[in-house]
Amino acid sequence: MSSVSVVIPCYKYGHFLADCVSSVLEEQQGLDVRVLIIDDASPDDSAAVARKLAAADPRIEVRVHERNAGHIATYNEGLLEWADGDYVALLSADDRLVPGALVRAAALLDAHPEAGFVYGRPLRFTHGGPLPAARTRDFGQVVYPGQWWLERRFREGTGCITSPEVVVRTSLQRQVGGYDPKLPHAGDIEMWMRLAAHADVGYVSGADQAYYRVHGNNMSTVDFGGQLDDLRQRKLAYDAVLDKCGDRLADPQRLALTVHTRLARFALRRAYRAYDRGRTGVVPVEELVEFARECLPGFEALPEFRALRLRRRIGARAMPYLQPLVLSAVAERGREWLWWRSWKRRGL
Structure with a gap:
């Protein structure tokens, strides 16, 4: 049975945590999954919510920062210091996985050792509204040569991954290192390309892999300025x-x-x-x-x-x-x- 380490960084998103964690632990049958919630010195009750979740499930660990370290340092703490499963996923506390997403991702990585990471199609939904219907049954596996995938990224000049849908081979994550602190708003784009420079890229087709919650305070929101x-x-x-x-x-x-x-x-x-x-x-x-x-x-x-x-x-x-x-x-x-x-x- 494959094992997946899921890192959930949290800053003032305590009210989303239960839903996020449930999507990881209750909707991914057939995998050995562990969760680390890292509260980055949230001024609200996020740490208390995280500890309550951990008290009810031994698969959950919690770390609470005394001082705010920032999202890049928090990511790297979980990915490089804690994660020890076969595969690792970074999931923001305000997002959630589609049922079976980790199972599908792990199946692709199990079948294709040349693939360093896998992603799929995310679904956006507005906070407070219903979750859109997700495709979960029929899915396929596609593996792109890393150099070919990189070529497309350079041609398009944009990121093609939202991020909650990504699962990385843990050994490769340690090989390439963590997120770059010089790139607070585009570190994910650089990370996917850095991984692709070292390995091929998997894609789950025909099924949806994650829900991206739109609530007005998302880090990726960009205004005219x-x-x-x-x-x-x-x-x-x-x-x-x-x-x-x-x-x-x-x-x-x-x-x-x-x-x-x-x-x-x-x-x-x-x-x-x-x-x-x-x-x-x-x-x-x-x-x-x-x-x-x-x-x-x-x-x-x-x-x-x-x-x-x-x-x-x-x-x-x-x-x-x-x-x-x-x-x-x-x-x-x-x-x-x-x-x-x-x-x-x-x-x-």
Whole structure:
């Protein structure tokens, strides 16, 4: 029987703990599962709730910090100092697992020793509302080559994992180390890529693996002002992977150019959309442009920069009203270009 260590960091989420722990211990039949709740000096009754749960179930351990250590240090404490099962999962106290999620993940890792971690599809739900129906019966196992999976991440420039649905081979987690304290908001993106640089990646298909609770205080919530910080953190995450794992990557220079171009385009797109939506007063347009410059010398050649330059000429006040006309003109120009290319190919 495979064993799974589940680390549940908690800060002011005591009111979610019982539901989270129940989804781990009561809905994952056929596995040896242990839980560590780490309360990071919560000012509410989270520690008391955790101790009450542990008193009722010997599979639960509790650690309570006297001083707040922060989420990265808390993660690493559980993953690197405590976890000793075959596999380890990090589950925020405000999330929960789908019934059988650990069973499906462990089955894939048991069958595929080349896979270093496994993830699947998360379901989002609003706190206070009903849980959406989850698929649990029919599921498949897919294993992606780690290098191929990394290539996709660098092409897309975003994370494809919410995080409560991930189960990692404990030996690999210890090999690559813990979360990077320099990446408080993108440490998970960097972690998945670092793991993929050392092993293949498993995916549970056809079934849902976790519930991500949306309640307004989620750490991943990003507002207009935070969009620039999000991009900066993503760049740091990708650059960290290139620095730490460059010798394991087929063509790190090409990957760097790929992701930097992608991030520059993201930044410029957010900048020009601020004109379309009348949000130039709250979106840091100039800082987004400067970020694009940092990412990519010659960023002015990107189509997103040309779109921004057009909107600047029109002006922030007029652009929201003229947006339909601008988009129509751009579309028409695109059709003309496609016609011209077709005409050239036919040699007319």
